[in-house]
Each structure stands twice: as structure tokens, then as C-alpha cells.
Amino acid sequence: MxxxxxxxxxxxxxxxxxxxxxxxxxxxxxxxxxxxxxxxxxxxxxxxxxxxxxxxxxxxxxxxxxxxxxxxxxxxxxxxxxxxxxxxxxxxxxxxxxxxxxxxxxxxxxxxxSVAQVREVLRLAGERHRERALRQHRLMAIDETLAFLAHELNTPLAAIANFARGIESRVAGEYTEQRQGEIGQAASAMHDNAQYCLAVLSSFLQSVRNSAGSKAARPEPGAEVSAGALVASLLDTYPFSGDQRQWVQVEMHGDFPVQTLPNCVALVLSSVMSNALRALAGTPSPALRFVVVAQPHLEIHISDNGPGIPPEVMERLLVDPVTTHASAGGSGLGMIFCNRVMQSFGGGIRIASASGAGTTVTLDFPSFKNRMIRSDR
Missing domain, CATH: 3.40.50.2300 (Response regulator)
Structure with missing residues (x-):
């Protein structure tokens, strides 16, 4: 045999x-x-x-x-x-x-x-390559699993959002004015939360689809995802309500490749923007600005001119489950999750805010490219 x-x-x-x-x-x-x-x-x-x-x-x-x-x-x-x-x-x-x-x-x-030395080094290199391949396969499996979950959740969430709008439109004339307000407020919160989930899922699904079809081992040269491209994709796919899209501006001070977990970074961007849009509801002349910066550090800033974050919430925001949207179903875990995603590949999140003075969330990225530039000198 x-x-x-x-x-x-x-x-x-x-x-x-x-x-x-x-x-x-x-x-x-x-x-x-x-x-x-x-x-x-x-x-x-x-x-x-x-x-x-x-x-x-x-x-x-x-x-x-x-x-x-x-x-x-x-x-x-x-x-x-x-x-x-x-x-x-x-x-x-x-x-x-x-x-x-x-x-x-x-x-x-x-x-x-030395033949013996070469063979030993190659053996160790083979082990390192297998470790990298296994890690890559695990990341792909995570992407595929999350994409499947997103696909399965998309339809029921859309149904919930439509049902909530239907409730709001039918309560008039059937209940007292006070009861109408209570039901309408609950239905509005249900709709807003469903829309938020749809926005996050839509952004993530689009980022996965954009990276689909590439070889398992690596993306094709020149096909890497840049920070500017992630922001543009988010704005193209996010289900804005009303005139929200007009609130958003983008500034590019250079660009840089997002070399690690671009799909997860897309989730972070979507989550941060959703929080900002929610904070801007009712703000006169609302404005939301993305700023991509390539020098001296790799950063994406997301700034809004909303009511800001109270100091007692700010000091716990990246540590404890604390939220300013508890009445709308907020758990306070979103920013903790976002920060952990950024930290998982050597980056992080910084938040600057004050009551009545707006909020700026900064995503910090590891400077792979900068290290390569320095090594040429």
C-alpha cells in the first residue's frame, strides 16, 4: 500500500x-x-x-x-x-x-x-510559519462566524425597527395622551436600538465583503485596507437617518494602511460613530468630523459638537460598564469592547470630552510603517 x-x-x-x-x-x-x-x-x-x-x-x-x-x-x-x-x-x-x-x-x-545550523534554523522557521498560518486561519474563522451572525440578525432587527415605527403610528387615538407618550417613547427607543445594531452589522458585513476573495495567506500587494478607505466604506454603508449624513465631514492629513484586523477596526469606527450620532440628537447645528492623521502618529479622530460626557462618566468610560444612554438600552460595554479591540493589536483609544464641549475619540494605531522607515537610515 x-x-x-x-x-x-x-x-x-x-x-x-x-x-x-x-x-x-x-x-x-x-x-x-x-x-x-x-x-x-x-x-x-x-x-x-x-x-x-x-x-x-x-x-x-x-x-x-x-x-x-x-x-x-x-x-x-x-x-x-x-x-x-x-x-x-x-x-x-x-x-x-x-x-x-x-x-x-x-x-x-x-x-x-553550516548544514546542521541551516537545517535547525529552517526547522524553527517552519514552526514559526505554521504558528502564523494557524493564527491567520483563526482570524478568518472569527470573521466568517461574525459575518454569519450578522447576516442572521439583519432581518429580525429590520423587522423590529419597522414594528416599532408601526407602534408609534398606531397609538394615537387609542390611549390617553400620557399613555401615548409612554408607548411612543418606548417604541422610539426600540427603533433606535434596532437601527444602531443594523448600522454596526452593516458596517462589519461590508468590511468582510471587501476583503473576501483574497488569498488566505495574505492580501494581494497594493490591496491593503487604508484608514481612509475604512472611513469611506463606513460612510457609504451606514444606514443614516434623516439628514445625519450631512452632519459628517472627513479630513485627510495623509493616510496609512490598517495592517491588523481591519474588519474589527471597522466595527470600532461604526460603534464610535453611532454613539456620536446618538449624542448629537437635538443638538443645534450638529457636526461630526473624522480626521485621519499619518504623522507623527497613526490616528483617526472622531469629533462631535454634542453635549459632551459628564466627568463622573468620563473617568470610568474605558474601565466600567457606564453609559449616558441607559434609558435607551445602553449597557456601557461598547467603549470597553472598542478599546480592547484596539489594544489587541498594539493600539488603543483616547477620549477627550467635557460637559457642553463635545467629544473627541482618538483611535491610536501601531506604527509598523514608521519602524520600517527608520530601519532604512
Whole structure:
């Protein structure tokens, strides 16, 4: 009986020396499928066609044209799932420190290469790649699960919202004026809460659909989601009521890629904007402004000119379940959830507000791009 053999992991080795490439392929070819490239440009061309199946990149540092450090930086940005290893024959301390500190390399191998050392490092790199793949699959499973839940909740929530409007329209003439007001207020709160849930679900579903169809391992180069695109998508899909859309303005002071959990960031943006729109109800000349900032820090500011947040609520807002909308069904957990989402990938939320002075919520993002820029120096 023939046994089913597990496919060998694929790695890409880059070196301008022909003998070095042949030596490396012979040394590990029995355990890995080895792709070879003679330059950074040739490596990028190979990645363009085979990047989804390449687990490990091993590159020499000193090469004509673009060196291995430049190649590692580009691969780190375009193919983050690939584990990256640098080979060098030079004791270039500054180069090594920059490369390691910028997070663009998993290990550094020194020439002449030891076969035993190479095999051990590749074994560890394979484990790291499997960990990354598992984490990516888990994130995709979370996205798919939440998208399914959103789809299932969408129709009943819409029915609840319509039913609430129907109640409001039918109470007149059937009850006393006081009872009409009570029922109407309850129906209005029911409608507003259903609309809020629909808005959050709609925003999340749209972000998932925008990212659907990409390869499991990574998005296509140039297809990354930017902060500006997330804000634009939110404004395109959010079910505004009345003239709410006219309250919103967007300012762009640069843009930046949202490299981690863009679908969850879309949920945070939707939740924060929903809170702001609710706060602006009844405010003369309501205004809501999104400001995307790329320098010196990566940030999205959401500012409104509403009544602001009382100090006793502000000091507990990101810690305890506290809300200014308890009568409308608010639980106070929304901002805690949003802050935890941002913190999960190294960011966070800051809130500035005062009674009668409006509120600004700032989403802070980790500066992956800034670290890469610094490593070029």
C-alpha cells in the first residue's frame, strides 16, 4: 500500500553567487522544495507568482543592486506570513542591529553556512510559519462566524425597527395622551436600538465583503485596507437617518494602511460613530468630523459638537460598564469592547470630552510603517 506523503515546505533562497545557490539547494533539497533567485528583483518576481506557498525566505545581504535588507523590508510589508532569514559574511554591526530591531528578520546565518545550523534554523522557521498560518486561519474563522451572525440578525432587527415605527403610528387615538407618550417613547427607543445594531452589522458585513476573495495567506500587494478607505466604506454603508449624513465631514492629513484586523477596526469606527450620532440628537447645528492623521502618529479622530460626557462618566468610560444612554438600552460595554479591540493589536483609544464641549475619540494605531522607515537610515 502506498503512503500519502506530506508536501514539502517551500522556501526561496536568494544569492547572487551561483555556487552558493547550488550548495544551498543540495544541502536542504531533500526536506524542502527550494526555489532560487539571483537578485532581489528576481526574488520579487518569484514571490509574485509563488508567494502564497512560500513559507521561508533566506537571502544573502550583499548583492548587486538592492541588498538583502531592502528585500526583507519589502517582503515584510507585502508577504508578512513568510518567515525571513538573513545570510551575511560581514560583521556589519549597524546593519544587523537595524535589521533585527525593525522586526524584519527571524534569524541571521553567518557564512560559510553550516548544514546542521541551516537545517535547525529552517526547522524553527517552519514552526514559526505554521504558528502564523494557524493564527491567520483563526482570524478568518472569527470573521466568517461574525459575518454569519450578522447576516442572521439583519432581518429580525429590520423587522423590529419597522414594528416599532408601526407602534408609534398606531397609538394615537387609542390611549390617553400620557399613555401615548409612554408607548411612543418606548417604541422610539426600540427603533433606535434596532437601527444602531443594523448600522454596526452593516458596517462589519461590508468590511468582510471587501476583503473576501483574497488569498488566505495574505492580501494581494497594493490591496491593503487604508484608514481612509475604512472611513469611506463606513460612510457609504451606514444606514443614516434623516439628514445625519450631512452632519459628517472627513479630513485627510495623509493616510496609512490598517495592517491588523481591519474588519474589527471597522466595527470600532461604526460603534464610535453611532454613539456620536446618538449624542448629537437635538443638538443645534450638529457636526461630526473624522480626521485621519499619518504623522507623527497613526490616528483617526472622531469629533462631535454634542453635549459632551459628564466627568463622573468620563473617568470610568474605558474601565466600567457606564453609559449616558441607559434609558435607551445602553449597557456601557461598547467603549470597553472598542478599546480592547484596539489594544489587541498594539493600539488603543483616547477620549477627550467635557460637559457642553463635545467629544473627541482618538483611535491610536501601531506604527509598523514608521519602524520600517527608520530601519532604512
Amino acid at each position: 502506498s503512503e500519502v506523503q506530506q508536501a514539502r515546505p517551500t522556501l526561496l533562497y536568494v544569492d547572487d553567487e551561483d555556487m552558493a545557490r547550488k550548495y544551498f539547494a543540495r544541502a536542504v533539497g531533500s526536506e524542502y522544495e527550494v526555489l532560487l533567485a539571483a537578485s532581489a528583483e528576481e526574488a520579487i518576481a518569484t514571490l509574485a507568482t509563488d508567494g502564497a506557498r512560500i513559507a521561508v525566505l533566506v537571502t544573502d545581504f550583499r548583492m548587486p543592486g538592492r541588498d538583502g535588507g531592502e528585500l526583507l523590508r519589502e517582503v515584510a510589508q507585502l508577504y508578512p506570513q513568510i518567515v525571513r532569514i538573513l545570510v551575511t559574511a560581514y560583521a556589519d554591526k549597524d546593519m544587523l542591529l537595524q535589521t533585527v530591531n525593525s522586526g524584519e528578520v527571524f534569524r541571521i546565518l553567518e557564512k560559510p553556512l
